[in-house]
Amino acid sequence: MKTTGLTLGKFAPLHKGHQYIIETAIRETDHVIVVVYDAPEVTDIPLKVRASWIRSLYPKVEVIEGINGPAVTGDTPEIKKIQEDYISGLLNGRKITHFFSSEFYGDHMSKALGAVNREVDRSRTVVPVSGTLVREDVFLNKNYLSPVVYKDFIINVVFLGAPSTGKTTLARKLAEDYDTVWMPEYGREYWELHQEDRRLSLNQLTEIAEGHLLREDQQLYMANKYLFTDTNAITTYMFSLYYHNEVSGGLNLLAKQAEKRYDLFFLCDTDIPYEDTWDRSGDVQRSEFQIQIMEDLIVRNIPYILLSGSLAERVNKVKKVLKTFQKFPVL
Template sequence: MSTGLLLGKFAPLHRGHQLLIETALAENERVLLLIYPASEVTQVPLPVRSGWIRALYPQVEVIEAWDGPCQVSDAPEIMRLHEVYILSRLAGCRIDRFYSSEFYGDHVSRALGAEDRRIDPARVRVPISATAIRAAPFANRHFLQPLVYRDLIHRLAFIGAPSTGKSTLAEALSQRHSSCWMPEYGREYWLAHQRQRRLSPEQLVAIAEGHCRHEDRWAEQANRYLFVDTDASTTRQFALYYHGRVPPRLEQLAAQCPQRYALCFLCADDIPYADTWDRSGAANRQRMQQAIRAELERGLRPYILLSGTLEQRMARVGEALAALPGQ
């Protein structure tokens, strides 16, 4: 059985990497891929990056090199450090071909006793590098698979009771940051499916799932940030408020919110109540707001309270965005 090997940080995985992987798959019966930590160049965790490869190429055997060396250079001691580590992780597995587009293809292939398969080293077939993508993800998103690009976007959740300014704020921020925003899917669903102004618990699950699907599609078009009006934790509050129970699937989606969003903003109820036909009144807004805030604090989910005018709220969000890693 012929075996090919690739290695790298894949930070992020792009079409040049995919050319390497697909060439290796075409030329070998077995393909191994060693993926390194990359905290010095990206905030995307190693399991997320390895997950991209597993999702796109399930036939590739992915090895997460948590203890792999981070330094890369042509210094003899650094090259030897990598060679020793790679050989130790392979544990005697014979490699027939080593695939890369970098200088280290030479010395790693020799250490493995494998063929040096250098693919597109001049970046002619795929004129991009991970460094260029990290510098300008939006401009280079055509070199990325959608599931990869989505994970490079900071998703920002704006939650709160009805009529707390979430939609207005999310839309205004998207314009200021030349990006896009995700309207509340639940409102769209409610208008189409409500019966006597109510939805069933199962329909609330459909809202949370539909919101996630729509959000993923919006993330593919976003520029650095996706401003999201409402999340599954708020849908959970509606289930409690109207039915006194939360379906297990909705509990699961609500529990994922702290990991799904880079930041959570609670919009205060200090603005005039917009008493439209589809809302339940200012008193209900206050009760719902108290429940949402209590749930945030009980669940120890970090959040930033936004109050005051639209401009004051936008300024506070801007401060939080500037403090995000890598900004």
């Protein structure tokens, strides 16, 4: 007989204790269903984001988003009945053979479902963590979170602009001020190693965007609340158009994904002196490229904030924006 395991929770956030339960269910049953409760009273992280963590980490698991689920919790007969009826309604008659949990409700929920009550690490000895503990300080307790989860707590700030507009200096300075890490422009490093006659091929430009993304993901897990990123795949896309008048399919896809990847876009202005280094093509090109970047952002419908003035003025403007920014605005 095919076995079906069920577990449920708010997963606010999904931590390694939750993962231990899910992975136990995967090992012990043929099919696993995870119900993710909507929980606005506990977290401002949207239901879809929390469900996406499980879908990303466990592609074969069936995830059900529990919209408008009961917010009441407790051990009274009335509350138990509310919870049991809600889960029964979501399942719509589907047979559950094993109910997995590490909470008191495992007993009554498994009985209501006619399923085996499979308690997993209820004493929290295998994974000594709870959602409450993690919520108290996500960054201190990051070791209990998958990088897939942790990155959604980081505000990823990207700085765009033509060459010599102060992106690197600004990203480095803000990382220092906020005691976090920053993501250097991978394209410059790659260009210095691989350029021939100051040019790169279409495939090489795609490799830049891919390499930048890999390093950026690593930096996201190292970050403390903020990651300050120097350029992204959209910049590489613009360089490809400039030098080749075309873009590879892979780079075009990465640039499209970049439209939604970052929480804040800042465009660094050209009102600072041009630094004429050997790897740059001149102040005229800087002005032209800046206009093209601005137009591309508008076409992509990406809201951006222009940063002008001295380094101190730019830093202060970014800090003012960050002070009021909410990654997941309360609905």
